[in-house]
Amino acid sequence: MQDWKLSRRFFAAVASAPIAWLFLFFVLPMAIVWGYSFGRNVGLTEIEISGTFANYGKALEPLYLEIMLKSVVVAAITTAICFVVGFPVAMAIAFARDKWKPWLLLLIMLPFWTNLLIRTYALLFVLGGRGLVNSGIEHLYNGTSLVSQLLGFGAFDPYQPVQLLYNNFALILGLVYVHLPFMVLPLYAALDRLDKSLIEASLDLGAGHWKTITRIVIPMAMPGILSGLLITFVPALGAYLTPDLMGGTDSQMIANVIERQFKRANDWPFGAALSFLLLYATFILIALQALRSRKEARQ
Amino acid sequence: MPEPIIEIRNVIKRFGNLAAVDNVSLTIHKGEFFVLLGPSGCGKTTLLRMLAGFELPTEGQILIDGQNMSMVPPNKRPVNMVFQSYAVFPHMSVADNVGYGLRIARTPKSEIGDRVQEALSLVQLGGLGERMPDQLSGGQRQRVALARSLVMKPKVLLLDEPLSALDAKLRAQMQFELAEIQSKVGITFITVTHDQDEALSLADRIAVMNKGQIAQLATCSDIYEYPANRFVADFIGSVNIFEGRMVIDEPERAEIHCPELGRVYLNHGVTGPHGSNLWVAIRPEKITLCKPGQAAPKDSPEGTNHADGVIRGMSYLGDITIYEVELPSGRRIRVSRTNLSRFDQDDFTWDDPVSLHWHPTSPVTLLS
Numbered sequence: 001m002q003d004w005k006l007s008r009r010f011f012a013a014v015a016s017a018p019i020a021w022l023f024l025f026f027v028l029p030m031a032i033v034w035g036y037s038f039g040r041n042v043g044l045t046e047i048e049i050s051g052t053f054a055n056y057g058k059a060l061e062p063l064y065l066e067i068m069l070k071s072v073v074v075a076a077i078t079t080a081i082c083f084v085v086g087f088p089v090a091m092a093i094a095f096a097r098d099k100w101k102p103w104l105l106l107l108i109m110l111p112f113w114t115n116l117l118i119r120t121y122a123l124l125f126v127l128g129g130r131g132l133v134n135s136g137i138e139h140l141y142n143g144t145s146l147v148s149q150l151l152g153f154g155a156f157d158p159y160q161p162v163q164l165l166y167n168n169f170a171l172i173l174g175l176v177y178v179h180l181p182f183m184v185l186p187l188y189a190a191l192d193r194l195d196k197s198l199i200e201a202s203l204d205l206g207a208g209h210w211k212t213i214t215r216i217v218i219p220m221a222m223p224g225i226l227s228g229l230l231i232t233f234v235p236a237l238g239a240y241l242t243p244d245l246m247g248g249t250d251s252q253m254i255a256n257v258i259e260r261q262f263k264r265a266n267d268w269p270f271g272a273a274l275s276f277l278l279l280y281a282t283f284i285l286i287a288l289q290a291l292r293s294r295k296e297a298r299q
Numbered sequence: 300m301p302e303p304i305i306e307i308r309n310v311i312k313r314f315g316n317l318a319a320v321d322n323v324s325l326t327i328h329k330g331e332f333f334v335l336l337g338p339s340g341c342g343k344t345t346l347l348r349m350l351a352g353f354e355l356p357t358e359g360q361i362l363i364d365g366q367n368m369s370m371v372p373p374n375k376r377p378v379n380m381v382f383q384s385y386a387v388f389p390h391m392s393v394a395d396n397v398g399y400g401l402r403i404a405r406t407p408k409s410e411i412g413d414r415v416q417e418a419l420s421l422v423q424l425g426g427l428g429e430r431m432p433d434q435l436s437g438g439q440r441q442r443v444a445l446a447r448s449l450v451m452k453p454k455v456l457l458l459d460e461p462l463s464a465l466d467a468k469l470r471a472q473m474q475f476e477l478a479e480i481q482s483k484v485g486i487t488f489i490t491v492t493h494d495q496d497e498a499l500s501l502a503d504r505i506a507v508m509n510k511g512q513i514a515q516l517a518t519c520s521d522i523y524e525y526p527a528n529r530f531v532a533d534f535i536g537s538v539n540i541f542e543g544r545m546v547i548d549e550p551e552r553a554e555i556h557c558p559e560l561g562r563v564y565l566n567h568g569v570t571g572p573h574g575s576n577l578w579v580a581i582r583p584e585k586i587t588l589c590k591p592g593q594a595a596p597k598d599s600p601e602g603t604n605h606a607d608g609v610i611r612g613m614s615y616l617g618d619i620t621i622y623e624v625e626l627p628s629g630r631r632i633r634v635s636r637t638n639l640s641r642f643d644q645d646d647f648t649w650d651d652p653v654s655l656h657w658h659p660t661s662p663v664t665l666l667s
Contacts, residue, residue, distance in 0.1 A: 200353055201386035201444075203373040205400035205451065215399075219390045 037272035047268055055273035064257065064274070071254040074168075074243075075236035078175040082183040082232050083225070085176070090187035091217075094194070105188070112181045120245050123174055127164040127246075134161040171247040175236050182232045190224020191217070223293060230289050234282050254278055301328035304455060304487050305350065310359035312345050319345040321511035322359075327455075332481050332488045336498040337508035338534070343491045346508075347457050350489065351380045364454055379448035380457040383464070385440045387432045393419070393443050394428035400451045418450035421480060438469050449484060458490040462497050474500045495535045499523065507531050528667045532580045537621075539586075539632050540665075541579045545569060555579055555664065559630040564603045566659035570666075578665040583635040585661040588622060588647065594654040603659040608632065610651045624653060 037056070039049040058064070093104045111119060126132045138159045145156040164170060198220065202212040218225065240255035247253075254274065261271030305327040312320040320342040327333045335343040348354045349361060352373035361368045363377060379400075388396050394415050401411045419425055422442040432440055441461065448456055461477065462470045478501060481488045492498050498505050499519045506516045507530075514534075515527040526532035529540055543557035553565040555577065563579050587594075587601070595602030611631060612623030622634045634655060636647075647653065 195384065195386065197382045197384050197386040198388060200351075200373070201380070201382055201388070201447075202399070203353075204351060204378075204380045205403060205447065206374045207399075207403045208374055211403060216388060220388075 033272045034276060036269050037276050039269045039272075041267060041269060044266070055270045056277070058270055059273050059277055067252060067257055068254050068277070070252075071237055074172065074175065074251075074253060075233050075239075078172055078179060078236045079183075079229055079233045081172065081176045082180050083229065086180055086183035086187055086228070087225075089180075090184050090191050091213075093184075093188050094191035101192075105185075108181050108184050108188075116178065116241055119178065120174065120241055123177060124165065124245065127170060127173075129161040129163075129165075131164070133164060137162065165246060166248040166251075168248070168251050171243050171251040171253075174242040174246040175239055178239075178242060179232045179236050182235065183228045186224050186228040186231060187221065190221040190228075193224075194220055223296065226289060226292070230285060234285065237282070238278060301331070303327065304329040304364055305489075306360075306362040307346070308360045308362070310346070310349065310356045310361060312342070312349060312354060313357045318511050320349070320356075323508075323511070323513055324359075325506060325513060325516060327487060327489060330485055330487055331503040332478065332501055333490070334498040334502035334505045335489065335491045335508060336495065336502075336505050336534075337493065337514075339493055341508040342511040343493075343508050344459060347380075347459060347489065347491045350455070351378060351457055352376050377454040378457055379451050379453040379455075380459065381441070381444045381448050381461055383459040383461075385437075385444040387435075387440050387443050387447075389432050391432075392428065393424065393430050393432070393435070396432070396443050397428075397446045397450050399447065414450050415446075418446040421449060421483070422446045423476075438465055438473065441465070441473070445480070449480070449486070453486060455487045455489060458488060460492055461490060463492070463494065470497075477501060499535070507534060509534075524663070526580065526663060526665065529578055529580070529665050532663065532665060537583050537633060537635075539581045539583065541581075541630075542576065543579050544576055553664075555662075559628040560626060560632070561606060563662050564659050565662060565664070566600075566603075569664045580663045580665055581632075581657060581661055583621065583633040584619075584637075586632070586634045586655050586657045588624070588634050588636050589654045589656065590646075591652050591654050594656040601658055602656050604657045604662075606632070606655045608653055608655060610647055610649055610653055613647070613649065620647075622647065622653075624655060 035049050036047055038051050038053070039047045040052060040054065042048045089108070093101060093108075096104055124131075128134070138161070141156065141159045149155045194217065198216055199212055202216045203209075207215065237253075238255050239253055240259060243251050243253045243256055244259075255278075258271050258274045258278070261267045261274065265271075303326045307323055307325050307327075310320055310323050311318060323342075323346060335346060337343045345354060349356055350363070350368075352368065352371065355369070368376060388399065391399065397418055398411045398415045401414060406414070415428065416425070419428055422445050424439060424442050424446065427435070427439065432443065435443065441464075458477075462473055465473060474497065477488070488501075490498075490501060492501075499522075502519055504516065504518055505522050507514045507522060509530050515522060515531045517525070517527075522531060523535055526535065526538075532538045532540065541557040541560045541563075543555040543560075543563065545553065546556050546562075547554035548569055550568045551566065553567065553569045555563045555565070555569075557563055557579055560579070569577070589595075591607065594605055597603070597605070606626060608624035608626045610622050611625045614621045617638070619635050619637050622636065623631045624634055625631050632655070
């Protein structure tokens with residue numbers, strides 16, 4: 001392929017449109033919001049950019065730090081569960097027959113292509129008080145109750161639906177459900193590249209499957225695992241819809257707080273400061289990962 | 300009687316409708332260097348992988364040291380394998396690679412250190428234990444793979460195309476070294492290769508495989524000098540094969556008429572029905588090339604068989620020259636000639652008429 005430097009004009013022609021787009025609709029608005037984070041409200045819609053750090057100071061108050069910390073913990077738990085669930089799935093796809101692989105990958109991708117709102121409402125329907133899970137359990141419960149009645153032990157009390165929604169359990173379940181493909185795809189890419197004879201060599205030298213996975217497969221797939229963890233953690237940290245729709249009153253994450261600043265609280269400068277704190281945290285994580293992979297490439 | 304270490308009994312391996320290994324039975328002896336030789340797709344690698352346990356036979360049994368291996372997974376078998384790609388673990392140092400199996404087996408630490416050093420010096424990598432695999436050459440990586448297997452003291456060592464990825468010089472050196480290591484450790488070696496030179500230089504016995512079956516199982520010289528059929532004769536070395544019909548068959552003498560070559564005289568009997576079709580195989584180095592009329596006299600043993608022809612092709616290889624001689628029938632026959640002096644290769648050139656003669660013991664008769 002020709003180096004773009006050799007035909008600058010062609011490169012300029014091709015690249016100017018996307019660069020203009022990115023500048024107008026990404027860099028510029030972000031810069032404005034970044035500016036707001038150093039401002040203060042003067043009146044209902046007017047913001048004066050005064051260069052104050054007060055918003056950042058407010059963001060570091062215990063109330064918001066606690067929510068920030070909770071968001072990190074929730075995202076970390078989500079990422080960990082996604083890894084535990086996603087790793088065997090990725091292994092299974094990587095070791096499936098070649099003609100099956102595209103179909104199995106499609107099964108992973110399919111929900112990914114469906115609107116997030118629709119998927120979340122589907123999950124609400126499954127987990128709700130009159131949802132699929134509860135009515136399934138209710139049928140079993142009533143059946144058992146009937147048998148108990150027939151046997152003369154008397155009927156059970158009326159069925160009380162299990163609370164599956166609007167709590168932290170629902171929040172994490174929802175987040176895992178939404179973010180699993182983010183984990184499976186990079187893991188699959190890493191495992192599929194793995195030289196299968198390394199696994200055979202490990203078995204040949206006496207290691208069982210578990211030891212082969214912990215000592216050969218995981219270390220070899222580590223770059224893919226780390227990028228899978230990062231790619232899952234970052235969107236989970238910024239999740240908004242799932243905690244809003246599935247979480248309880250104590251399941252708020254940082255994105256919900258940010259949203260409130262821009263809407264109900266009408267405190268744009270503070271919302272901007274919170275947004276950028278989240279953004280900085282994400283940047284640091286991505287930078288660390290980039291540094292690590294560059295170090296690896298140099299070796 | 301040599302003691303058997305591996306017995307393969309009527310093993311069949313099918314992939315879908317294709318029988319990669321088609322009813323193979325053979326016995327491999329303790330301490331021998333055994334080579335499975337054949338073209339790609341002949342089933343030799345599948346057979347090796349069944350010994351390692353990575354494939355299971357569709358039918359038949361494999362016994363290693365008297366034990367049936369049907370239900371034994373690869374990590375419980377008393378065999379180790381050196382992979383074609385070497386499969387050296389890239390995230391471990393050389394010493395950690397070699398010690399991997401011992402650590403898995405929970406060998407005491409002090410013993411691991413000693414045995415790793417011992418194995419590394421056996422493959423002449425004594426000082427390189429701390430290196431990482433990406434700092435090694437291909438040949439060194441192969442030695443790591445070899446040491447990693449040998450350190451386990453397996454009953455049988457399996458090698459998949461051990462020399463195929465090395466350059467010619469290194470390959471020649473490694474051939475001798477493998478043979479030396481094998482005699483030093485006394486472990487049974489089983490090698491898979493498609494390279495006949497590699498097979499002949501390494502093996503005590505060779506099994507030539509074709510289309511999932513064993514075409515011949517014999518020592519190196521028997522495979523070369525007494526091939527069992529046309530496939531083996533043609534696969535090992537270079538050979539001229541002529542179709543013919545038996546005209547005289549006595550205990551001490553036989554004559555075969557080959558339409559493309561003429562009469563071929565043998566000083567021994569041939570098994571097979573009189574008048575039946577068969578094939579005569581003559582190796583290029585067993586034919587002598589002379590100026591016309593200078594062939595050995597008809598009554599001497601060397602001169603029993605005669606042919607005339609014209610040189611149509613030459614390929615000078617330094618130590619020998621290979622000539623393609625066109626016979627009166629139009630068929631070409633390949634003759635090789637050792638360049639004994641620094642000048643005698645000048646004696647023959649394109650389009651020269653020549654005489655050929657060969658000994659009555661030289662031709663091999665093949666029934667299939």
